[in-house]
Amino acid sequence: MGAEEAPPVKARGLVKRYDEVLAVDHIDLNVRAGDVYGFLGPNGAGKTTTLRMALGLITPTEGVVELFGRDPMRHGARALEGVAGFVEAPRFYPYMSARKNLELLAALDGRDAKQLIGEVLDTVELTPRAAHRVGGFSHGMRQRLGIAAALLRRPRLLILDEPATGLDPAGMRDMRLLIRRLADDGITVLLSSHQLPEVQELCDRVAIVQTGRVVYEGALADLRRQGGASYRLATTDDARALELARAQSGVEHASIGEHGLTFEAQESDVGRLSLALGQAGVAILALTPELATLEDLFFRLTEGDPLALAA
């Protein structure tokens, strides 16, 4: 497979051990072209360590990670062609201006990017502060400068580690909009984040890691379906409907509330229940699926029993 056809990120059996501590435990990742891929997990789950290995900053104890088919350990800087981003907070030379920092980084990319620097500063709305020393920048401005530095590389893959951390609500919203815009421009985004609503809004595929292992990887929609949706049901006879729901296998936690009946079930079981209701002469007025939120699923996967979810 040629490098152009290879997936943006493919990790196989990635392990990182620090003495007795197993930080990353046989992680597999598959980021496809065009994905906005959420990389989730509690603190210390191994997200940043995995991203550092992906960028060639640290050496895996075992396994391999490839960016567009190239392993940073074997190909060095060539493996990062078309790749940009930052792990943890982006860092700059505080004694230099924002523009000078970007000029330095552009030079290290082998290009004279004076015009491009103006463009990326505009994109992150830092043009008015371009001549100011980075030492005086707020956290949010540094985060945006980090994005600008990444965009200088005209990346096809953007790796962002907690880009919204420490930002105020407006900053978080702006960051979300920026990532959305970049994704719409065709850039594949690998986004590590603690902001679950942000991931739910932005990402189409996710990997969830817990204590160094991937406990789920795949489409976010599939995860939410697998999570077992809850449903809200309004009928002509809720009491009878509750009786039938409780008798139906695969339907759980059925109860009557203020707005009708609620229960949890897989799609196939809901179909059987609706047939049973029809046969019993109970008309369905409304049947509304309420998918589990990413936050619910995240906590179920990272604090509960992941196998229960898969089942």
Add this chain to the structure above:
Amino acid sequence: MKPSTLVVLRWELRKLVSQKRTYLGFALAVALPVIFVIVEGLRHRHDRGGDSIFASEITQSGLATPVLMLLFLSAFMLPLIASLVAGDIVANEDGNGTLKTILTRSVDRGQVFAAKAIAAMIYATIAVFLSAAVATAAGVASWGFHSIRTLSGTVVLAPKGLLLVFAANLTYLIPLLTVVAIGVLLSTATRNSAAAVVGTIGLVIMLYIVSTIPGLEGIHPYLLTQQFQAWQGLMRTPTDWAPITHSAWVCALYAGPSLLAAYLVFLRRDVAGG
């Protein structure tokens, strides 16, 4: 597109130019000769003569000043100035997290390492010649551009004396750049600027102490600190090349493994700081 190592070096130098710390070393290199000339000028109004042949010659020719300054500064001050930057050049970036910033661009680690090591060496070289230039200018301004007496007692004309001053400083770079190599190794290995700077200068002090321990005379010729005075071979007529060639290979034995070890550590290390 991968940039050349020269581009990386240029930016390493620009980073040095942008930092106040850089000028602290240069200020020391400039201030000491000026202070020396002022103090000597005042002292010689009352009391002529001195301990070394150059000290007694100090008011006879301005060219004696850079030679005497090299004698004084070569032992401790110039190694300190060199280690200020060498010990900091990798560790500082590691601590600030900027190492990960530059290592995720289109440059290989080897290029970054080479640029940093060369930048530290250029800094040390500039410090030596800046000090020599200021000492020469101050000396000549105070006592004139006259012929100078060498260590072997021969009088050489001023132009040749100037050439000898230049050559002596050039020769002194051999052990000084070795100090830089050790500083870069400690900077890379410890990831801590203070530890690397103190460690480098501490090693120099330790070697001086070792050179005073009775019974260890046999190792004196192989101590790095002994090589700091090798340039004095140029100040004899005819030139005594033996200490210079000896210094060259002894220093190579220190610098080569230090740079190689630093390179390998830099190449293989995990960059997790910042």
